[in-house]
Amino acid sequence: xxxxxxxxxxxLQYSDGTESLRNISMKIPENEIMVLFGPAGGGKSTLLxxxxxxxxxxxxxxxxxxxxxxxxxxLDQKTDVIALRRKVGMVFARPVVLPMSIRSNLTYxxxxxxxxxRSRLDEAVERSLRLAAIWxxxxxxxxxxxxxxxxxxxxxxxxxxxxxxxxxxxxLDEPTSGLDPISTGKVEAALQELKKDYTxxxxxxxxxxxxxxxxxxxxxxxxxxxxxxxxxxxxTNPKDKRTxxxxxxxxx
Amino acid sequence: xxxxxSSTRNLIQRLGFGFLTLMTIFTVxxxxxxxxxxxxxxxxAISWEFLSGFPHDGxxxxxxxxxxxxxxxxxxxxxLFAVPxxxxxxxxxxxxxxxxxxxxxxxxxxxxxxxxxxxxxxLFGLGLFVIFLKFGTSILAASLTLxxxxxxxxxxxxxxxxxAVPQSFRTVSISVGATRWQTIRxxxxxxxxxxxxxGIILGLERxxxxxxxxxxxxxxxxxxxxxxxxxxxxxALPYHLFVISTQVPDMPIQIQYGTALVLLVFVLGMNxxxxxxxxxxxxxxxx
Numbered sequence: 001x002x003x004x005x006x007x008x009x010x011x012l013q014y015s016d017g018t019e020s021l022r023n024i025s026m027k028i029p030e031n032e033i034m035v036l037f038g039p040a041g042g043g044k045s046t047l048l049x050x051x052x053x054x055x056x057x058x059x060x061x062x063x064x065x066x067x068x069x070x071x072x073x074x075l076d077q078k079t080d081v082i083a084l085r086r087k088v089g090m091v092f093a094r095p096v097v098l099p100m101s102i103r104s105n106l107t108y109x110x111x112x113x114x115x116x117x118r119s120r121l122d123e124a125v126e127r128s129l130r131l132a133a134i135w136x137x138x139x140x141x142x143x144x145x146x147x148x149x150x151x152x153x154x155x156x157x158x159x160x161x162x163x164x165x166x167x168x169x170x171x172l173d174e175p176t177s178g179l180d181p182i183s184t185g186k187v188e189a190a191l192q193e194l195k196k197d198y199t200x201x202x203x204x205x206x207x208x209x210x211x212x213x214x215x216x217x218x219x220x221x222x223x224x225x226x227x228x229x230x231x232x233x234x235x236t237n238p239k240d241k242r243t244x245x246x247x248x249x250x251x252x
Numbered sequence: 253x254x255x256x257x258s259s260t261r262n263l264i265q266r267l268g269f270g271f272l273t274l275m276t277i278f279t280v281x282x283x284x285x286x287x288x289x290x291x292x293x294x295x296x297a298i299s300w301e302f303l304s305g306f307p308h309d310g311x312x313x314x315x316x317x318x319x320x321x322x323x324x325x326x327x328x329x330x331x332l333f334a335v336p337x338x339x340x341x342x343x344x345x346x347x348x349x350x351x352x353x354x355x356x357x358x359x360x361x362x363x364x365x366x367x368x369x370x371x372x373x374x375l376f377g378l379g380l381f382v383i384f385l386k387f388g389t390s391i392l393a394a395s396l397t398l399x400x401x402x403x404x405x406x407x408x409x410x411x412x413x414x415x416a417v418p419q420s421f422r423t424v425s426i427s428v429g430a431t432r433w434q435t436i437r438x439x440x441x442x443x444x445x446x447x448x449x450x451g452i453i454l455g456l457e458r459x460x461x462x463x464x465x466x467x468x469x470x471x472x473x474x475x476x477x478x479x480x481x482x483x484x485x486x487x488a489l490p491y492h493l494f495v496i497s498t499q500v501p502d503m504p505i506q507i508q509y510g511t512a513l514v515l516l517v518f519v520l521g522m523n524x525x526x527x528x529x530x531x532x533x534x535x536x537x538x539x
Contacts, residue, residue, distance in 0.1 A: 054427060086429040096420040099443055099538035108438075109428030147538040158424075165428060 004030040004169065004199040005051065010065035012046060014058060019046045020223040024065070029216065033191060033200045037210040038220035038246065044203045047220070048171045051201065052088040053081045069169070086113060089162025093174040093205075095154035097146035102138055105146045105157060106164045113165070124164045132160035133190045152183025159190065169199045177205035188213055207247060211235040219243045287520075290513050297510025311474060311496055312503055316511055321478055322391075322486035323460055323518065326470070329395025329482070330402055330459045335452055337399070338406030342448070345407070346414035347436055366404035371464035373401045378468040392482040394470025401465055402455040409451025413444040418539055446533030453526040461519050463490040473499070489515040 005028040013020040021043045028034045036044040049055045050067055053074065066073045074084055086109070098105050106125045107115075115121060125142065129135040134156040138149070146157055155175060162170055172191075176184040191200055191213060204210040210217060211232055218228040219240070227234060227243045238244040245251055305315030349355040377397025387393040417440045425435040441448075463471075471491040479486040493511045496503050 052427060054423070057423065057426060082429050082431065085427055090427045092420070092424070094420070096418075096424045098421060098424060098439060108425070109430070112428070112430050112434055112438075145538050161424075161428065 001032075002030040003027040004069065005201075006066075006068040007047075008066040008068070010047075010050065010063075010067060012050065012055070012063040012065075013061045014046070015061045016059070017061075019043055021046055021050075022223045024225045026218060026225060026228050028199065028201065030199050031195055031197070032215035033195050033202055033213050035210045035214035035217040036201065036203050036220060037207065037217060038226075039251070041222070042220035043223040044220050045173050046223075048090075048173050048201060048203055050075070051169065051171055052085045052090055053079070054085075054090065056081065086165045087167050088169045088171060089165060089167035090171040091155070091158050091162055091173065091175045093177050095151060095158050095178070097149070097154050097157055100146065101143050102146045102149070102157060103142040105161050109161065109165045124166075128160040128163040129157075131163050131190065131194060132156045133186050133193075134160060150183075152179050152186065155179055155183065156187060156190070159187065163194075167198070169201065170194065172200065172202045174203050174205040176209065184209075207235070207249075219246065221246070287516065290509060290516050293506070294509035294511075294513030297506040298513065302507075302510055303514070306476070307474065311500055312507070316489070316492060316507075316514065318475055318478055318487040319489045319492035319511070320514060320518075322471075322488040323490070323515075325391050325479065325486055326394055326398060326466065326488055327456050327460045329391055330398040331452070331456055333396060333399035334402040334406055334455065334459075338403050338452075338455070339410050339448060341403075341407045342410030342414060343436065343441075346411045347432070347440065362404045362407055365400075366408070368401075369464075370401060370462050371467075373397055374465040374468050376400070377465060382469055388483060389468075389472070389485045390470055390483045391479055391486050392470075394466040394486070394488075395482075397465045397469045398459040398462065401462065402459045405455035405458065406451050409454065410444070410448040413447025413451065414440060416447065417443045421539075443537075443539070446529050450526045450530050453522050453529075457519050457522040457526075460522065461490055461515065463494050466491060489518065 007024055007026050007028075010024040011020075011022055019041055024043075024047065036047060038044060046055065049058075051069070051074070055063075063075070065075070067075050069084075069088070073079075098108060100108070103125055106128055107121045110121060110124055115124075126135065126139075129138060134153055137153060138157070146154065149157060155178070159170075159172075159175070176187050179187065188209070191202070194200060195215070202213060204213060214232055214235075216228070216230050217232070217234045219226045219234065219238075219242075221242055227238060227240045229239075234243060235247050238247055302315045303320065304317050306317060308314040345355065345358065349358075374397060377393055377400070381387045381393035381396050382389055385393075387396075421439050421443070422435050425439050426432070430438070459465075466488055470485055471488050472485040473487075473495055475485065475487055489511065493508065493515060496511065497508050
């Protein structure tokens with residue numbers, strides 16, 4: 001098992017003091033679903049946004065430590081963040097489709113990356129839509145505005161959009177929080193397929209989803225990594241008292 | 253508990269709505285009255301000769317072509333300076349500027365700029381453009397003066413339009429590898445364009461109708477020919493209206509109202525365009 005991402009002593013604090021990370025160290029293996037879970041404000045999303053340097057958009061007061069992706073510290077000033085974001089795709093809690101056609105939503109990132117060949121773009125559109133398990137539903141309406149899709153379809157389109165760039169890592173921040181159970185099932189099924197080729201880091205929207213999907217799971221509480229275990233034993237046999245309280249529903 | 257009977261409450265409700273309706277009518281009636289009055293008094297003067305001819309007999313007869321052309325020139329000139337500057341400033345303020353004392357100061361300055369009486373702009377334009385920069389009484393000086401007056405309107409409406417574009421679009425765009433500028437150019441500006449255009453038109457509309465700022469900077473009492481360059485003075489509709497209403501004895505009243513009507517159509521036409529752009533964009537908007 002190869003570690004795709006290695007986090008070393010990562011600490012971070014937002015300027016407004018909302019969420020923070022305290023001395024996080026962990027390893028995220030390749031081709032698995034890594035689940036980050038815990039109560040709100042625990043630092044999961046903050047950590048997720050470190051992997052593609054989306055925190056650059058927010059005012060961060062202080063940050064120390066390293067995140068190595070394929071051995072390279074991406075928190076380094078010299079990191080090419082544009083290239084990083086093409087390598088690390090992200091899906092947000094609310095499906096945000098860009099105000100353009102379904103097709104353009106998928107080609108947007110590729111065109112920015114300089115791809116102009118129609119055949120390559122078409123290929124990427126079909127491939128990513130198939131991977132996100134939405135191809136059959138939208139293949140005849142690619143030129144329609146993406147906003148006309150249902151919420152569940154929009155979220156899978158967002159997944160497809162991040163896949164279109166052929167990333168290596170996919171970050172998902174509560175991707176099914178606004179979806180009905182059927183759409184949620186479709187997204188989760190797609191993730192199980194995707195992990196064969198991608199490294200997936202998921203912040204689940206419920207503890208049940210965490211237990212259903214996790215190959216590895218990490219419990220975050222108030223910016224601290226409390227417990228980090230392979231497999232699903234963290235849900236059935238937690239070691240830390242705080243983890244146990246949370247997974248048994250005593251708080252959160 | 254229920255001491256007020258439902259019929260009393262109903263009556264109060266109806267009185268309230270009646271009052272509000274009445275107040276709305278009070279605000280609309282004067283506007284309609286002005287328009288109807290100007291149209292009925294001014295339309296007899298409108299003819300091809302009036303629109304395409306030069307004034308003669310000491311402006312008591314003939315047309316108002318130089319004033320129409322002059323106002324067109326001034327409006328275009330104002331757009332030339334105010335639009336790029338205003339939109340660029342709005343992009344900076346909405347997308348790049350950090351929230352600190354400096355940018356707050358800029359914003360306060362812009363708001364206050366909008367409150368300055370137009371005649372003060374005129375005097376400022378006289379001092380800076382006409383005399384100090386030696387542009388003379390000219391289309392250039394008048395356009396620049398009008399631009400400064402128009403800038404606050406353009407900047408604040410454009411900034412508002414940019415801010416109305418959901419933040420999530422920017423985040424998503426950045427997350428698929430767009431730079432900040434690519435995000436602005438390809439998504440934010442495109443979505444904010446109708447709002448920006450509306451602000452531009454409303455700003456230019458005000459510029460087109462103003463008299464005081466051009467009074468000392470570019471408006472001519474009478475010119476026998478059309479202006480040939482940016483450094484020529486020009487006649488303009490609002491100033492021409494002022495002149496023929498107050499400075500020329502024995503002025504036929506219908507020429508005054510005809511001129512007022514042309515100015516009104518010009519300005520209301522711009523307003524209508526802005527309204528159409530806005531409602532169309534709202535129907536097409538995907539958020």
